[in-house]
Amino acid sequence: MKKLLTGTALLSSVNMLRLIVQFLSLPLLARILSPADYGVIAMAMPIVLLVMLFADSGLGSSLVRDKLADLTAWHSCFWLTVSFGAGLCLLLATLAPVVAYWMQEPTLGAVMASLATVIFLQSLALVPGAALQQRGLFGRIALAEISAMAASVGVAISAALHGMGVWALVWQQVTMYAVRLVLNLVLSPYRPRAVFKWASALPHVIFGWNLLAANVVGFGSRTVESMAIGKVRGAADLGTYGMAFQFARLPWMLVTGPLQYVLYPLVAGAQSDSGKLRAQVLLASKVLATLLIAPMALVGVASVPIFDLLLSEKWREAAHIFALIMPAAAALPVVGILGTFILAIGRPEVQLKLATQSSVLWLICLGGSAWFGLSTIALAYTIFTLAFSVWSLRVILPLLGCSLTDYYKAIGGQIVLAIVAAAAYRTIVYIWPMDDAGAIGLAIFCALVCVLGSAGIQMKSILKDYREAFSVPNLMT
Numbered sequence: 001m002k003k004l005l006t007g008t009a010l011l012s013s014v015n016m017l018r019l020i021v022q023f024l025s026l027p028l029l030a031r032i033l034s035p036a037d038y039g040v041i042a043m044a045m046p047i048v049l050l051v052m053l054f055a056d057s058g059l060g061s062s063l064v065r066d067k068l069a070d071l072t073a074w075h076s077c078f079w080l081t082v083s084f085g086a087g088l089c090l091l092l093a094t095l096a097p098v099v100a101y102w103m104q105e106p107t108l109g110a111v112m113a114s115l116a117t118v119i120f121l122q123s124l125a126l127v128p129g130a131a132l133q134q135r136g137l138f139g140r141i142a143l144a145e146i147s148a149m150a151a152s153v154g155v156a157i158s159a160a161l162h163g164m165g166v167w168a169l170v171w172q173q174v175t176m177y178a179v180r181l182v183l184n185l186v187l188s189p190y191r192p193r194a195v196f197k198w199a200s201a202l203p204h205v206i207f208g209w210n211l212l213a214a215n216v217v218g219f220g221s222r223t224v225e226s227m228a229i230g231k232v233r234g235a236a237d238l239g240t241y242g243m244a245f246q247f248a249r250l251p252w253m254l255v256t257g258p259l260q261y262v263l264y265p266l267v268a269g270a271q272s273d274s275g276k277l278r279a280q281v282l283l284a285s286k287v288l289a290t291l292l293i294a295p296m297a298l299v300g301v302a303s304v305p306i307f308d309l310l311l312s313e314k315w316r317e318a319a320h321i322f323a324l325i326m327p328a329a330a331a332l333p334v335v336g337i338l339g340t341f342i343l344a345i346g347r348p349e350v351q352l353k354l355a356t357q358s359s360v361l362w363l364i365c366l367g368g369s370a371w372f373g374l375s376t377i378a379l380a381y382t383i384f385t386l387a388f389s390v391w392s393l394r395v396i397l398p399l400l401g402c403s404l405t406d407y408y409k410a411i412g413g414q415i416v417l418a419i420v421a422a423a424a425y426r427t428i429v430y431i432w433p434m435d436d437a438g439a440i441g442l443a444i445f446c447a448l449v450c451v452l453g454s455a456g457i458q459m460k461s462i463l464k465d466y467r468e469a470f471s472v473p474n475l476m477t
Contacts, residue, residue, distance in 0.1 A: 063077055070200070131189050256288060304319045321378045365380045
């Protein structure tokens with residue numbers, strides 16, 4: 001329990017710190033650099049990230065879940081990953097002038113060729129990073145991330161002050177990946193050796209390519225979604241929609257994502273014990289539902305004062321869009337944790353199948369709703385997400401030895417609590433009108449009451465589930 005809580009808290013703090021650093025450094029950089037500098041990076045980074053997605057072939061994730069993998073497998077996967085990363089780095093650098101010519105932006109070629117180096121740096125860090133994750137060395141991971149973040153921001157600001165323009169942003173990315181690589185190599189218990197055996201790597205290659213395909217499908221879906229909304233609704237509506245979704249992704253970034261990273265190596269050991277696996281699924285779902293569902297409902301009903309205070313009134317439409325997508329934003333981080341268990345039991349093809357189905361069906365829904373305005377898109381997204389979540393549960397839960405009835409018992413109370421809390425908030429602000437700060441304070445107070453009260457009521461049940469999930473003896477008996 002201590003490792004789980006500490007690791008999740010550490011990585012969540014890193015993500016929170018990343019948001020704070022971005023919030024503080026962005027205004028300074030934006031005052032020094034021009035919109036054109038940011039525009040060149042905005043052209044280059046989606047392509048770099050797409051290629052990096054292919055370079056991250058899933059071999060590290062496969063090694064983390066396989067506690068029995070010998071060093072030959074680790075060394076073989078390391079050299080495969082590095083070779084693949086080096087090849088993609090050279091390919092992108094070669095194609096950079098072609099992309100620059102097509103985009104009619106001369107600077108883009110050199111910028112993209114330079115950014116291609118981060119693909120190679122990341123490929124070198126993947127397997128050592130997987131060893132840190134498998135050993136549960138989350139303090140070292142947090143140290144590497146914070147150091148890389150601090151160094152990259154320092155380099156970017158210094159370069160910008162010295163008049164380097166867009167290259168300040170390029171060096172920011174290169175520095176971040178370079179520092180992370182160096183610290184991963186130093187802090188990781190894994191040390192690469194000149195050993196390669198294809199037979200040892202093959203099972204991890206099969207696992208990794210299924211995971212890679214699922215990630216590529218998800219990335220492609222998000223890209224097409226942005227292009228479609230931008231094409232049909234225009235840049236302003238796309239910006240509004242994107243801002244609403246930045247807030248919607250915070251629960252995943254700050255809670256579910258760190259928990260997934262920490263939980264993955266722990267649950268991999270339970271793949272042959274259906275009872276323990278079921279207990280872990282229900283425990284994780286219950287904890288996430290307690291932490292997220294009611295607070296997200298309250299953020300949704302208080303979205304207008306929150307957006308007005310944080311972003312100004314010009315983003316009020318984004319607040320209304322966020323309120324409409326709030327049910328989906330609350331459901332996805334809770335249901336999404338099940339993907340960790342699917343990977344832990346070695347079934348990435350299930351994730352690929354669901355990702356493909358979800359992407360195709362959502363893009364069809366988007367095509368039908370985009371012509372009627374952002375509110376229609378947001379409603380369609382929420383209805384689709386909730387419906388597909390139910391379908392996903394019907395596919396995933398049987399594989400994890402869990403029934404829909406047990407799952408709904410674990411999270412159903414939080415759904416009811418969220419509805420009651422949102423209704424109570426609305427009633428209070430209707431009877432006693434208040435300014436933005438007061439409304440936000442009321443929402444925070446209600447969220448804390450919901451989380452702490454619910455956690456207190458469920459504490460015995462959660463501790464019982466934890467003992468079953470991780471085979472911890474009951475010291476109180």
